[in-house]
Amino acid sequence: MALRKFRIFRGDSRETGELVEFEVECGEGMVVLDAVHRIQAEQAPDLACRWNCKAGKCGSCGADVNGKPKLMCMTRLSDYPEDEVITITPMRAFPVIRDLATDVSINYENNRRLPHFQPRPADFEDGEFRMYQWEVERPQEFRKCIECFLCQNVCHVLRTHDKHQEFIGPAFFVRTAVYEMHPADVGDRREHLKEHGGIGLCNITKCCTEVCPEKIKITDNAIIPLKERVADKYYDPLRWLLRKLTGRG
Amino acid sequence: MGIDCQRHEFDVIVIGAGGAGLRAAIEASAQGAKTALICKSLLGKAHTVMAEGGAAAALGNMRAEDNWRVHFRDTMRGGKMHGNWRMAQIHAQEAPDRIRELEQWGALFDRTHIGRIHQRPFGGHTYDRLAHVGDRTGLEMIRVLQDKGVHMGIEVFMEATVIDIPVVDGRAAGAIAYWRETGRFLLFSAKAVVLATGGIGKAWQITSNSWEYTGDGHALALRAGAELIDMEFVQFHPTGMIWPPSVKGILVTEGVRGEGGILKNSEGERFMFRCVPEMFKGEYAETEEEADAWVAGDHVNYRRPPELLTRDVVAKAIMRENEEGRGSEHGGAYLDIASKRSAEDIRRKLPSMHHQFMELAGVDITREPMEVGPTTHYVMGGIKVDPETEETTCPGLFAAGEVAAGLHGANRLGGNSLSDLIVFGRRAGLGAAESAKALAKAPAIPEERVQVAIAEALRPFDNPSGENAFEVQAALQALMQSKCSIVRDQAGLEEAISGIAALRERARRVSVQGNREYNPGWNTAVDLRSQLDIAEMCARAALMRTESRGGHTRLDHPDSDPAQERIENVITRDGDAMRLESRKQPDLPEDLAKIIREGA
Numbered sequence: 001m002a003l004r005k006f007r008i009f010r011g012d013s014r015e016t017g018e019l020v021e022f023e024v025e026c027g028e029g030m031v032v033l034d035a036v037h038r039i040q041a042e043q044a045p046d047l048a049c050r051w052n053c054k055a056g057k058c059g060s061c062g063a064d065v066n067g068k069p070k071l072m073c074m075t076r077l078s079d080y081p082e083d084e085v086i087t088i089t090p091m092r093a094f095p096v097i098r099d100l101a102t103d104v105s106i107n108y109e110n111n112r113r114l115p116h117f118q119p120r121p122a123d124f125e126d127g128e129f130r131m132y133q134w135e136v137e138r139p140q141e142f143r144k145c146i147e148c149f150l151c152q153n154v155c156h157v158l159r160t161h162d163k164h165q166e167f168i169g170p171a172f173f174v175r176t177a178v179y180e181m182h183p184a185d186v187g188d189r190r191e192h193l194k195e196h197g198g199i200g201l202c203n204i205t206k207c208c209t210e211v212c213p214e215k216i217k218i219t220d221n222a223i224i225p226l227k228e229r230v231a232d233k234y235y236d237p238l239r240w241l242l243r244k245l246t247g248r249g
Numbered sequence: 250m251g252i253d254c255q256r257h258e259f260d261v262i263v264i265g266a267g268g269a270g271l272r273a274a275i276e277a278s279a280q281g282a283k284t285a286l287i288c289k290s291l292l293g294k295a296h297t298v299m300a301e302g303g304a305a306a307a308l309g310n311m312r313a314e315d316n317w318r319v320h321f322r323d324t325m326r327g328g329k330m331h332g333n334w335r336m337a338q339i340h341a342q343e344a345p346d347r348i349r350e351l352e353q354w355g356a357l358f359d360r361t362h363i364g365r366i367h368q369r370p371f372g373g374h375t376y377d378r379l380a381h382v383g384d385r386t387g388l389e390m391i392r393v394l395q396d397k398g399v400h401m402g403i404e405v406f407m408e409a410t411v412i413d414i415p416v417v418d419g420r421a422a423g424a425i426a427y428w429r430e431t432g433r434f435l436l437f438s439a440k441a442v443v444l445a446t447g448g449i450g451k452a453w454q455i456t457s458n459s460w461e462y463t464g465d466g467h468a469l470a471l472r473a474g475a476e477l478i479d480m481e482f483v484q485f486h487p488t489g490m491i492w493p494p495s496v497k498g499i500l501v502t503e504g505v506r507g508e509g510g511i512l513k514n515s516e517g518e519r520f521m522f523r524c525v526p527e528m529f530k531g532e533y534a535e536t537e538e539e540a541d542a543w544v545a546g547d548h549v550n551y552r553r554p555p556e557l558l559t560r561d562v563v564a565k566a567i568m569r570e571n572e573e574g575r576g577s578e579h580g581g582a583y584l585d586i587a588s589k590r591s592a593e594d595i596r597r598k599l600p601s602m603h604h605q606f607m608e609l610a611g612v613d614i615t616r617e618p619m620e621v622g623p624t625t626h627y628v629m630g631g632i633k634v635d636p637e638t639e640e641t642t643c644p645g646l647f648a649a650g651e652v653a654a655g656l657h658g659a660n661r662l663g664g665n666s667l668s669d670l671i672v673f674g675r676r677a678g679l680g681a682a683e684s685a686k687a688l689a690k691a692p693a694i695p696e697e698r699v700q701v702a703i704a705e706a707l708r709p710f711d712n713p714s715g716e717n718a719f720e721v722q723a724a725l726q727a728l729m730q731s732k733c734s735i736v737r738d739q740a741g742l743e744e745a746i747s748g749i750a751a752l753r754e755r756a757r758r759v760s761v762q763g764n765r766e767y768n769p770g771w772n773t774a775v776d777l778r779s780q781l782d783i784a785e786m787c788a789r790a791a792l793m794r795t796e797s798r799g800g801h802t803r804l805d806h807p808d809s810d811p812a813q814e815r816i817e818n819v820i821t822r823d824g825d826a827m828r829l830e831s832r833k834q835p836d837l838p839e840d841l842a843k844i845i846r847e848g849a
Contacts, residue, residue, distance in 0.1 A: 027493075027494060029492070029493020029495045029496060029610070030495045031495060031609070041719035041723070042719075045717060045719060045761070045762050045763075045773075046761075046762050046763030047769065048769060049769070050290070051459070051460065052290055052294045052295075052296075052459040052460065053299045054459065055499045055500070055605060055609075056605065056608065057298055057385070057601065058294045058459075060291065060294050074609070097766075097767055098766055099767070101430075108407075111396075111399065112399050116400040117396070119353060126349055127350070130363075130365070131357075131360055131364055132364045135360075140383075143382070143388070143389055146298070179355065182355065
């Protein structure tokens with residue numbers, strides 16, 4: 001056991017809140033969330049933070065740890081030098097509710113507006129689709145998403161430019177990709193991606209891929225193929241000419 | 250006047266948004282009921298996301314011989330013949346349709362080589378039966394249900410904690426809740442209420458359960474006057490992480506053993522070969538060669554490894570190895586998959602286990618064994634329901650999923666929980682919607698009742714200086730871990746019961762720092778009431794059951810008593826106290842008894 005120093009954001013807005021220093025006994029194998037819980041139990045019972053599974057499966061405990069988006073439950077204290085102060089602040093891209101809890105409701109709004117799964121008729125009488133493992137593996141990668149929103153948090157379009165109203169962000173490109181690449185889906189989400197999703201605003205800096213705790217290749221496997229599909233529909237020169245001539249989309 | 254609350258009126262409200270709650274809300278909404286879903290965390294974070302192995306359903310995709318009768322038999326025998334036979338029958342019959350329905354709603358299960366849903370072997374299931382997605386089946390299920398529900402337009406109240414179910418003229422009439430974010434109160438009037446709040450595991454020190462698992466639904470139902478049964482039956486999952494200390498309790502999926510993982514003691518012995526109980530003799534491999542042949546894929550000519558015995562059996566075997574001095578370094582057993590499967594196989598079939606051990610313990614499971622030990626995982630007991638409609642003994646109040654009891658008897662088979670959620674979640678939604686149709690309007694909830702519930706929740710703010718809620722919670726966890734855990738005896742249980750009474754006194758003196766806005770100290774103080782209730786229910790029911798059966802093991806009554814096989818301990822509220830009585834369940838009808846006797 002050794003004493004470690006933490007600085008944690010306390011307050012109900014970025015303007016009025018402040019970093020408060022705590023010292024905690026830390027033992028072998030502890031993660032950042034353990035330290036936050038210990039502070040809660042022993043020093044600051046009203047310290048707000050979200051968590052559920054404590055095993056990297058639910059995506060509730062996202063925060064900025066020393067400025068980097070992390071799941072607190074999967075970030076080991078031993079990753080930081082013993083004398084380093086660990087600073088924990090709420091996810092930058094979302095408004096603060098209190099302390100480490102942020103208002104992520106925009107994400108639920110975005111999800112509600114995404115076009116849903118549109119299946120073809122079942123292939124077997126009992127209702128199953130005939131889908132092969134190699135086909136389902138592609139969308140299965142996107143279904144690993146635990147909705148921690150760290151990718152939204154790191155994305156400069158949202159974090160720096162606050163374009164939440166025009167740009168649904170990497171998490172929802174991933175969510176769209178699940179159904180776009182689902183072998184039994186017959187929907188077309190390209191208009192939604194362009195008009196509502198703002199996919200053109202992504203300039204593929206791959207920051208989202210870097211922070212994804214599930215190691216989903218968000219940019220390469222979801223965003224770029226979706227951009228290509230949108231480009232095929234809207235920017236194919238032949239289709240452009242056809243639209244001009246017939247006046248139809 | 251008192252404190253103001255936000256008011257809503259619905260036909261059906263569903264409390265809890267895991268698999269059962271979501272499925273219930275989807276069904277109620279599909280039946281035309283105006284439906285609300287109320288959950289303690291954000292949507293999509295419920296305990297279901299942590300379910301790893303799969304959902305059991307006799308699809309027969311791997312073996313044509315599998316059918317509901319075999320699944321029914323496995324479930325009853327896994328539950329040590331204590332379960333509700335009608336629930337076990339309905340569950341086995343309907344699970345396949347519920348799984349295929351998820352596929353229709355967009356689920357992406359792993360596939361067989363001919364493109365059908367693949368099924369994996371699991372403890373206690375005769376055939377490979379678990380539809381799965383790698384080792385993150387619960388996540389897939391919750392996403393599919395979440396998307397389905399959201400696109401149906403179900404209204405969701407996230408981060409709202411229910412503190413009371415008012416009963417008006419003998420009928421559940423809605424719910425009183427508070428918003429976590431603001432601490433403001435909510436009043437839901439409803440024609441029918443579904444409880445789908447999950448389990449109770451946060452009352453133990455070593456647990457795979459999250460902060461939400463405080464037994465709110467169990468306690469709410471008790472206070473509403475409903476009956477609870479089987480509260481002595483808690484499942485201690487044999488394989489939780491045990492090292493380093495901060496990860497103690499985190500689940501290691503049974504899928505590891507399903508994929509061929511073996512358990513070894515400190516002497517390197519595969520001890521499960523000598524731990525096969527009488528009931529299952531002859532059904533498991535007797536040599537390492539036979540077990541290896543089964544793992545290699547021949548499930549027809551060889552029997553399954555004994556590591557795939559039911560969870561109660563494996564957990565107790567690991568305990569015994571430790572008592573007899575053959576435990577692993579930190580008091581558990583070694584779980585080794587590295588010597589049985591290639592690194593590539595392990596990464597593909599068990600990706601989240603690989604990730605979890607690498608990140609949290611610095612262990613590469615493709616090269617080294619894991620260290621595991623029992624962890625509090627699931628409660629078989631809960632609210633008594635009608636098997637057909639899931640209505641509790643309180644009219645207008647329904648229950649499904651872990652909070653309901655009956656299906657799993659004295660021990661739950663792995664994989665039977667996810668299927669339980671969708672089979673009985675759907676039926677509860679249907680039952681609630683039907684029940685709501687009979688009423689023109691939701692019963693009016695008297696204002697006085699609302700104010701009493703609110704005053705009770707706010708009481709910790711009036712204690713100027715007193716106990717710390719987290720300390721009382723930790724004391725309860727230590728008490729339950731030492732006195733009411735995997736092995737129990739009369740003296741220990743009596744100590745648990747008096748200890749709980751003392752903790753109730755301390756809980757009454759808890760005071761809260763800060764205000765009502767997103768205040769975990771206050772939230773924990775409120776949750777403590779439920780935790781103390783379920784702890785008392787568990788300890789008292791455990792004291793009453795003078796035998797060992799499934800998840801309930803008494804050192805002073807080590808054997809199963811056939812006379813108690815069909816006896817259930819029923820708990821009801823008696824003023825401020827609890828009343829316990831033993832009641833005999835109906836015997837199995839002859840056609841089902843024959844399936845058990847003779848095989849399917």
